[in-house]
Amino acid sequence: MMPASSLPRLVAIGSGKGGVGKTWLAITLAHALARAGRRVLLFDADLGLANVDIQLGLVPPHDLAAVTSGAVPMARAVCSHRGGFDIVAGRSGAGVLATLDAPALAGLLDQLRDLSAEYDCTILDLGAGLDRAVRRMARFADTLLVVATEEPTSLTDAYAVLKLHAQDGGRDARVVVNQASNAGAGGRTYATLARACATFLGRTPPLAGIVRRDERVRDAIRRQELLLVRHPTSTAAADVEALAASVGVGAPSLV
């Protein structure tokens, strides 16, 4: 098991392009880390279209809007999942958080920083796109996992995320290839992205992991169940467990 000190405290999951698997990965990574004995908080940072609650079939005790308005402290918006991790979830379709101004967003992140002190690791499921709030939350994290698939549009967006993150002074950024046809194809997708970064940004983001396309992911989501419970021996389950183990490796030391 990895030592707690090597695990990045705040891990954001972003992609630029929508629908690549950020939310599912955030949930499954949180679960894998919890199973490895970590205290994990999953934060639904998709301020426009929260959907952690939908994938898990949750009804959050309080909407995040109540937290940002100051009516409810963030700690009261936490719910515990039977998978062994805690969640702060938005309510799907609430959408009001998409319009947060910079001071309100800063206030939300201050609360999240305080709350995350109670956990070994906090995972932020970012929204799609590259707007100000998404960039701000990516920069807030110690490690940004940029999710890319084999689709060219996903690669272009992943590159844009990495470029803006570097411009914003973001720290550690790493690549996750999701929905890979197989390990070889996933490796080639990473190599294409890494080459573009090396050529145009002068830095190469490391590969955090490759998660293969697996129909059982869809099945677990449809049933609102965790993949590691529903299909513990699936290829995607093994890949996310390997990803969870690698997330703690090579992280900058953060105290």
Ligand SMILES: Nc1ncnc2c1ncn2[C@@H]1O[C@H](COP(=O)(O)OP(=O)(O)OP(=O)(O)O)[C@@H](O)[C@H]1O
């Ligand atoms: N490894 C995988 N194998 C097969 N299907 C997958 C895999 N990862 C994700 N998916 C599929 O992709 C769909 C989209 O996943 P998800 O909602 O997590 O994406 P997202 O990036 O969070 O989307 P959005 O940008 O809209 O928030 C899932 O419903 C699932 O069916």
Ligand SMILES: [Mg+2]
């Ligand atoms: Mg999502």
